[in-house]
Each structure stands twice: as structure tokens, then as C-alpha cells.
Amino acid sequence: PGNKELEPLKYAKVATAASVSRQKVESCIQGTTSLLSHCLGKGETIAFVLRNVGVFLVEGRRVQMRFYYDFLERMSGKKNLERAAFKVPQLLKMVVSRVIPIASLTFYGRVIIFP
Numbered sequence: 001p002g003n004k005e006l007e008p009l010k011y012a013k014v015a016t017a018a019s020v021s022r023q024k025v026e027s028c029i030q031g032t033t034s035l036l037s038h039c040l041g042k043g044e045t046i047a048f049v050l051r052n053v054g055v056f057l058v059e060g061r062r063v064q065m066r067f068y069y070d071f072l073e074r075m076s077g078k079k080n081l082e083r084a085a086f087k088v089p090q091l092l093k094m095v096v097s098r099v100i101p102i103a104s105l106t107f108y109g110r111v112i113i114f115p
Helices: 011-018 022-041 069-076 078-087 089-094
Strands: 046-050 054-059 062-068 112-114
Touching (some): 011 022, 022 046, 062 069, 069 078
Parallel strands (some): 046 112
Antiparallel strands (some): 046 054, 054 062
């Protein structure tokens, strides 16, 4: 709803930050979105692991983002995170350990993990 403008991805900026060519960035992003689209079209369970951030999980119609604790701590500060978790205990359901097997986050225990 409403007028929302999409801003094109700045491949050159991503390439510079990642120290790779613009062509490689564009190819990786197109390949990833193509695979994601294919998996979603087939109804596959998908775990999109975002390094140093967390796991974006799509299972049927259920979509959730689970964050690594240290990412949330970096974003909000340790004290703020502790206060928020105390006031809103459900927040802890959004946290995932880096060592937990990703498949354990799903109902089916089967998942396609994107690199």
C-alpha cells in the first residue's frame, strides 16, 4: 500500500565492499535470487544464513528471522538487550545459536541452506 519507491541495488558499491568484481556480485545475486525463487516455487523449506546476522527461515507459509545473539548485542548494546529481554521474554525466541544445527529450527528437520 502507498507509493513506495524501489531503489536499485548498487552492485559497484557491494563489489568494492566485498573486494570482488561488479560482474561477480551481479552473478552471485542473480544466482541466489533465482535459486530462492525456484525453491519457494516448489514449496521447499529454506534457511538463508546471513553471516554475522542470523538465519532467515521460510517453511511453508511460515517466515521468521532468527538473529545471532552477538548481532543483537552489537546493534543495541548488551545492557539494552538484557533490559529488552527481561521486559519482552518473547524476544529470546528470535535468537538463535551459531552452533545449533539449522535443520533443528524447522518442523520437518529438512532444509536447503543457502551459502
